Amino acid sequence: MLIGALLVASWVILVIRYPLRAVPISLGALLGLGVVAAWVIWQEQREEHLLAQLELRLTYEPASCPAAQPLRITLDNHSQRPLRTLSWEVGAYAPGSGLNLVTSNYDAPQYRGPGDLQPGQRWQSCAPLPPLRPGYRSSSLEFRAERLQGHFEE
Incomplete structure (x- = not known):
């Protein structure tokens, strides 16, 4: 939990200090995380559908x-x-x-x-x-x- 808090705090500092570089990188990372989350949810729903059969x-x-x-x-x-x-x-x-x-x-x-x-x-x-x-x-x-x-x- 401490590591997560440190990561969030350092991210906030980077966005405030270097917004032109940190915002596009953050949006790219957020997009990548969203793609991975969508793929995991799709796989779980597929398994649940097959188990229901x-x-x-x-x-x-x-x-x-x-x-x-x-x-x-x-x-x-x-x-x-x-x-x-x-x-x-x-x-x-x-x-x-x-x-x-x-x-x-x-x-x-x-x-x-x-x-x-x-x-x-x-x-x-x-x-x-x-x-x-x-x-x-x-x-x-x-x-x-x-x-x-x-x-x-x-």
Whole structure:
């Protein structure tokens, strides 16, 4: 923070002392910074658009999954690009409630998707449940994927 304050103070001094040189250079730097910021925002919106085209379903299925991993994960890639990496957090909700019943996301297992999922393909796997608040049964809860982070092939 001190370095930023020193940079701003020195910039103000240069603009006051040498306005004919400092103003055009400052405008060029501001334009360059604006171009970089616009490119970053465009990339983030593109990734969000591609993530929105994924269909990720989480269901509690102890009959078809191992006992230690009763959460069935089904991922469909409806985008036009191959999915390279995907990670998310799991939220558990009682029907009709908006309260997340996962006790702590710090103790929760890491949920990651396949390393390579081509457009139009489906991936299925089983995963462990996140730690839940006491008094709730997993069979009566609805599980949702939250905070998706992923990367697609260019």
